[in-house]
Amino acid sequence: MSVQERKERERAVREHLIVATARELAEQQGWDAVTTRRLAERIEYSQPVLYTHFRGKREIIGAVALQGATELAAAVRAATAAVDGPRERVTALACAYLDFAARNPAVYDAIFQLDGGLAYAQEDTPEPLKDAFAALLECLAEVAGDGVHPGLFTEVFWASLHGVATLTRSRRLMPGETDQRVELLVDRLAVL
Structure with a gap:
């Protein structure tokens, strides 16, 4: 292994450590607790080293x-x-999505609520x-139905799931009725 390859591997390991530590800290204490100073302390590197990987919290x-998007896609599939x-597939999709949101609230927020500097629904949207x-x-x-654009249908279904996930987490919906919400969503929106 060349010196360059070793340095690239070490850099990738540090970057993975930074992301994993930020994620862990956010899941434990919320995104407000994630600062470059705290991350540097936890990973035992200086803040300047952190800044060689990310320009700041937004990029983290x-x-x-x-x-998280990669993990969500894998869970749904x-x-x-x-x-x-x-x-059954649409119901499984909805349950997997809501389960992911409930089990990974900080990651879910990073994907859908916080400004991570990512473009959504654009040509330059990350893969x-x-x-x-x-x-x-x-x-x-x-299950979009005749004459309905599948992408548009997916956006509406996704928006509905996002609403259920967000309102459930903020305790604005009655607890324990997620299965009924999923059933209603599938019954009303999916053409089966």
Whole structure:
């Protein structure tokens, strides 16, 4: 292994450590607790080393968002591949999405709520964000209905899931009724 390859590998390891530590700290204490000073202390590197990887917290949030989008896409695909039938796949998609949001609130916020400097629904949207949307579209296109653009249908279904996830987490919806909400969403929006 060349010196250059070793340096690149060490850099990638440091970057992974920064992102993992930011994510862990955000999940434990919220994004307000994630500062470059605290991250530097936790990973035992100086702040200038941190700044060689990320220009600041915004880029760190963006890195967590991209990692989370990859995980969300994988969770949705795994859930929908494990069942047969369009209704079952759409229900599995909705449950996997809501489960991801509930289990990873800080990551979910990084993807959908916080400014990580990422472009959404644009030509320059990063690939992990496009892939997360594609994971939804793959399942939802088959239930969009005649004359309905599958992408538009996916946006509306996704927006509904996002609303349920966000309102549930903020305790603005009655607890324990998620299954009924999913069933209603699938029944009303999906053409089965």
